Amino acid sequence: MVTLMALLVVHNVKRQPCSLPARPELNFEDAKHQLLPISLRAMPGMHPGPVILPLVIPAKARATSQLHWVSSDVYGGNNCFSPAFITLMLGENILRTKFNGRLCGPAGKNPAYTVTLFKLN
Numbered sequence: 001m002v003t004l005m006a007l008l009v010v011h012n013v014k015r016q017p018c019s020l021p022a023r024p025e026l027n028f029e030d031a032k033h034q035l036l037p038i039s040l041r042a043m044p045g046m047h048p049g050p051v052i053l054p055l056v057i058p059a060k061a062r063a064t065s066q067l068h069w070v071s072s073d074v075y076g077g078n079n080c081f082s083p084a085f086i087t088l089m090l091g092e093n094i095l096r097t098k099f100n101g102r103l104c105g106p107a108g109k110n111p112a113y114t115v116t117l118f119k120l121n
Helices: none
Strands: 003-011 018-020 025-029 055-057 062-070 085-090 093-098 112-115
Touching: 003 085, 055 062
Parallel strands: none
Antiparallel strands: 003 062, 018 055, 025 085, 062 112, 085 093
C-alpha cells in the first residue's frame, strides 16, 4: 500500500493572536471547483468524540497538521480521485491551493484521509 503525507502549515502574519479550528476542515475539488466525495476518516475512539477547542495562534507563529491518504488502488475497484484543489476552511474564509495527488478507497466507499489536530510549532 502506498500512503502519502502532506504537511499543512498556517502562519499568523498579523500582530495579534488569531484562532482556528484545531481539526482542519478540508475539502477536495475538481478543476471546476466541484466537491469530490472524499471524506475524513474518523479517528478511533473519536466518534462522536470530545469537544475540540479552537487553537489560538500567537502573532507571527505557525501551526501545523499532517494529512495522510492512500494514493494507489490497493483495494481494487478503481475507486480513485485526482483532485485539482484542496481547500481549508478558516471561519468564513476558504483557503484554496492546487493539489497534485490521488486518493483511493475501497470499492463502494468514498476515499478517505486522516488529519492530525493543528499544533503550534
